Amino acid sequence: MHPVHAPFPATRLRRTRVSPAMRALVRENALEVGDLIWPIFVRAGEGIVEPVPSMPGVMRRSVDKVLEAAAEADALGVGAICVFPYTGLEDRTEDCAGAWDPQNPANRAIAAIKQAYPHIAVMSDVALDTYNINGHDGFVEDGIIVNDRTVEALVKMALSQAEAGADIIGPSDMMDGRIGAIREALEGAGHSSVAILSYAAKYASAFYGPFRDAVGASGALTGDKKTYQMDPANSDEALRLVARDLAEGADMVMVKPGQPYLDICRRVKDQFGAPTFAYQVSGEYSMIKAAAQNGWIDEERVMLESLMAFKRAGCDGILTYFAPAAARILNGG
Template sequence: MYPLIRNRRLRSSQAIRNLVRETTLTPSDFLVPLFVTEGKGVKKEIPSMPNYFNLSLDLLEKEVKELWKMGLCSVLLFAKVEENLKDNKGTEALNPDGLMQRAIKTIKNACPQMLVMTDVAMDPYSSYGHDGIISDGEILNDESVEVLTEMSLSHAKAGADFVAPSDMMDGRILSIREALEDEGYTNTGIMAYSAKYASAFYGPFRDALDSAPVDIKNVPKDKKTYQMDYANRLEAIRETEQDIDEGADIVMVKPGLCYLDIVRDLKNEIDVPIAVYQVSGEYAMVKAAAEKGWLDHDAVMMEQLTAIKRAGASIIASYFAKDAVKLLG
């Protein structure tokens, strides 16, 4: 006897598949990372991230207007700091006329409704490429949090809607939240990189900002003393709940595909929006394989992005955002 229930009926055409689809991507799902650099008329491709660029502020203005027309209404800013401005204390990060601060103002002047989130971390400003101040072979936690807090205030004063601490120093969310409240920036949000793993997938990003850790005597040339061990799962829940208790409005898991179990764990445990960062290495792998003809670029891209949302992400930070939205029509 043939089965009465045939699941394939709901797969028999594109129309029915679309009608019963459980997970749907829209332009509103995406947070677009943008890299800014000094100069004028600069659109410099990042070699390890094909078709992604460092943009000077005049071209940043053009880019955000294009994003808005595409329905991409949220950006995440990163600044490529000139080498002569880097030091061990991230001094340039606090410059009210610094590149990041001017980039925020540029976007808000060009497209006032664009949601602007800003990277809060010392590594782009550090002569050592670490996310904190180094002393006697140690990345200092509390002293670094003081700088990160001042950096966040500087971004808020420039007009940022959200600050996004990506450093993984202990206690920085509470410090930032209290400072924002004390200074009257009660509506400035915090997107905490809560479960940020010490991953090998960050290489192209560090190329983009020239922010890779350098060799220092008695200091590891990696970030494993403050970013999470990729073997750990329960720690992610603990870190994330702590950030929420300290005042985070949005929490993030980073990277994406290798950590979708973490996304689902958090979705089951917490009730604040979860962001996932599909990082530079994930982007570069798809681009390289597609260039070789080994993968169908668009099909793999959409499958990965859908998997991230299916796992529980409310927000996807992805270098594929523009490519994906063009396909979504």
Template structure:
């Protein structure tokens, strides 16, 4: 096979372009900036300002007042958006997750407070029932424990409308029910929320990297069984393209690949195939791995953090949801 790059040594010395700071900067193919980051944030409905998450060092559940401070900080760091996830009091959970539809609940309160404090920061809201259900699944279940698709979608539509009414800029269905994007888009249009965007968790895999997140939102001990009947098989790549194609056809404005680093091939395939804003989610397990190895001195935590974030850009991601956003934003601003 003839090489498309016929350069030969010593006529070509690629190390010439790596010798010092200015030339490395000039020839960088990808650049990471604060505007590439989406701050992944867990909020709670208690009075305590900050509650540490044991499995995620240096991460805290924030109450409404602290979330407001974080929104202002995101604005100062030029971080364009925050993705919020709820930890609610177990007394408000039930089999159906009805608290997700409460217009005076935690998430609507947080949305309103953050938008008042930092109107220039986009608010992205998770649309799913797992933080609200006593069984920890993303939807309604039947007597056999199977998650019901159409009945769940009906609730997700109502949840998305509640979030849009509260002022969310983006609703982000993470449940992986078939057809829910089209149903949500139709409902948003009918309710006059024509500018509310949909970020679809279009390629969300049944991954082992979500454990610390479930600890953070309080669903880890509640989860009965697994989520393999609705989240994607990690063995599949073509299936992700089918999922993305369907969600775009139904009205998604952006699509997501989750988890991030183990699925960079999916990020690349999706971004190249569809030319639609593709978001990578650097999930809780990825965060915890880096923090744990760094704490033991096995890796340079800051360097690895920035390297992984840059890898998402290199793979074609338009943005990265990450628990590192605040700290990475500080380093990038410095």
């Protein structure tokens, strides 16, 4: 007689994993080229493409060369670019007046991209750190980063970017009340169709180091940013910040950094259902690149897995330096 075995449970979850076709049928999330925003760095000068040493494969470009990057994005179907300026210490001031100069490299790059590729959505960065001799996102008075005076400057900066043609204003400064002030100013100046993607939950993170090299802020920063960026230990506070920014007129919200804060992405999406983005920041990017260059990981697979993690956590889109590389793969190239 054959031994009697208890019947195996009716549910065998491996049935839907047996082939690529079956896995595709039950896949819960999809990563698409339209999910990607490509951050690029612009600097003064002409004919310049210079590498950022701590971010392999990432370049600082003069405005004319930014148009070459825009052409690449357009060819790949990457429909959104975020412009960040590089500013040397010699061009930084305490009054940060360069931040709202219509002819600063960022505003010139925004205008150039929109003229050459009007269908590409261009996002700006609103914070004083790349123009401030102190390297902070706001004005420094007696060692304190002041809020309300900074907000007045941020409004001028945002208006200059809207005048240059920015489609999306990206306040990354974390000052209180800046979303409402910027929204009111945009409406008053006739820029009612310009969207705000608020860095609503931006943490005081150690993952930003390579970015500060890219924008020239590493040598300028005095102290830290813990009095205005979020404590990495907090999550409920992120929901309060998102609620406030949405109430003040933000159209979309951001969690930054990205992968170490996927729990925040999920909480924000579940709580508000608003368009939710994450920034796969410089430290995340550089760690993947460094490990891959050492042969410790498969760069392509880890890149795509990391980007899919954002979609699984509820993100509608991702700012990532991997945008062109990911787009080539997603396009079948």
